[in-house]
Amino acid sequence: MKVAVVGAGPAGALAALRLAGDGARVVVFDASHPREKPCGGGLTAKALRLLPAAPAGDPLPVRRLDRCRFDSGAGDSVEVALAQPVGIASRRALDAWLLRRAVEGGAVHVAERVTAVDAAGRVRTSAGRDETFDVVVGADGAGSLVRRTLLSPTPPGRLMMAAGWFARGDSEMVVRFAPELEGYLWLFPRPGHVGVGICSPLARVPTRRMIDRLESEVARAFPALVDEDAPRYAHTIPSPTADPRSLLEIAGDRWALIGDAAALADPITGEGIYYALRSAEVLADTLREDGSARRYPERALQAFGHELLKAAALHGRFYAPGFARRMVRFAARSRTVRRVLADLVLGEQGYGGLKHRLLRASPRFAVEYAASSVATH
Ligand SMILES: Cc1cc2nc3c(=O)[nH]c(=O)nc-3n(C[C@H](O)[C@H](O)[C@H](O)COP(=O)(O)OP(=O)(O)OC[C@H]3O[C@@H](n4cnc5c(N)ncnc54)[C@H](O)[C@@H]3O)c2cc1C
Incomplete structure (x- = not known):
């Protein structure tokens, strides 16, 4: 052939x-x-x-990484150890x-x-x-x-827009949700530089505004990665x-x-x-x-x-107001939810079995959540 x-x-x-x-x-x-x-x-x-x-x-x-920081975009943040390292x-x-x-x-x-x-x-x-x-x-x-x-x-309607730049330097791996954009920001450290980016459905927000948003968040939270000399890019994901x-x-x-x-x-x-x-x-x-x-x-x-x-x-449900914030907040208090969050975003937990896994995990989650509430009071 x-x-x-x-x-x-x-x-x-x-x-x-x-x-x-x-x-x-x-x-x-x-x-x-x-x-x-x-x-x-x-x-x-x-x-x-x-x-x-x-x-x-x-x-x-x-470059292999075995930790990722998830950030709700509304003040909650948790570092998660990954059972399977990403590259x-x-x-x-x-x-x-x-x-x-x-x-x-x-x-x-x-x-x-x-x-x-x-x-x-x-x-x-x-x-x-x-x-x-x-x-x-x-x-x-x-x-x-x-x-x-x-x-x-x-x-x-089937395209996501993603934009960003490659910054000199290093950082931890970060995924920061942006529910109002139905997307997220990321910092992905590579060998020798860091991929800094943001994504959102194409029709949701003009690309220029996405890049402005990314630049202002990076300037505020990760100033070492602003890298004004690095060319900005934008590309679709179908x-x-x-x-x-x-x-x-x-x-x-x-x-x-x-x-x-x-x-x-x-x-x-x-x-x-x-x-x-x-x-x-x-x-x-x-x-x-x-x-x-x-x-x-x-x-x-x-x-x-x-x-x-x-x-x-x-x-729609994943990016509904409050979902990401609850996930990150619960993950900060429960090892069980941390595992689910990492597996979901990093592709190890299928969407099909998600509801079932959350239901199975809920008794353990309830115990961990209660224990962490006692510990923090
Ligand atoms: C900003 C951004 C960030 C992303 N981050 C991630 C991520 O972290 N992880 C992840 O899994 N996915 C990510 N994606 C998605 C990922 O980049 C794509 O899904 C992936 O590259 C698809 O691979 P592909 O081989 O189908 O196409 P491509 O990687 O796009 O390769 C297509 C190739 O075809 C060539 N080509 C095009 N037209 C012609 C032609 N007429 N003749 C000959 N050659 C041609 C191009 O030069 C190119 O080399 C991201 C996408 C974007 C835009």
Whole structure:
């Protein structure tokens, strides 16, 4: 099978590696490397587990952290020990590392931008290449040309906007909720610098106001990270809705979308790297077993899609006034809630089982909360 992968971010590079390993002839097109994608670069434990093993002499370029501070944005704050450490990476380093794995695994990297595709597998590039493939994989990110050509652009109501900068220095890892923006601010320390950012649904607030808000909060709470010389960026994060059709549309007979091109980020947290990697894996398995992408959307729905649909349905409740504040306040007093909060935001607790876990935890929570109330009086 001859496969064109358009885009060498995490989705495209992992798909290229897996497909080449299965014996396909894979060409991965991307002219952008080396480049720093606007991104927090946070890899949850479940995302780290999907990465290929690092060869001797080329270690995975991530900084591992086992603590995160959660801040309600209204004065409550708690530091949580993470049962599973997260990794924070510069996307310049991480994506280049993954692309090296794909090329070592047999994929051919062509450093050209794809300018046109069609549903019959034809791919044309900025350098004049014109070639037909058995399958075209759109792994070309949030503004995907493959998606725009073969499906339709992701509607604005399914986009989160995220903005920030990369500051010199170091910090602890911080997630600060901003319920009035239906989003949050983050400080993600990477090797050598700190990713500082903010996210909110695209239609919620103008991007300039988001950046102003981030700058004033950082100036007040973390002045060392203002870094006025660092260029500010803004970029969208696409997600599905609660309607399964928003996931079942992501492939045709000879094409398929993965990662941001398929709009697969978590609608609550914006976590997209895990879904980029997982969708690449599910697509590669489908192509290996079926020789066609036709059953890939259904398999993606079964493998991880129901979680995303659930997140889309829960979005309003998660960012309802008072929810984050209560979670952080309770977490400060109860180890049980601390674990739930960390697992939820860091991707280890599925939205599906959340209610059940909270119900099961409530007797323990009640005891811990009462004990902490006695201790503080
Ligand atoms: C500000 C911000 C912060 C974020 N923070 C996090 C985080 O901390 N953790 C997390 O899990 N997720 C985060 N995300 C989401 C995450 O960045 C994306 O979900 C993830 O990068 C998707 O990977 P991908 O491979 O699908 O697409 P991308 O990483 O966008 O890669 C797409 C690639 O396709 C290439 N391309 C585009 N068009 C063409 C073309 N025509 N021809 C050839 N190549 C093309 C691009 O150059 C790029 O290299 C964040 C997003 C933003 C915007």
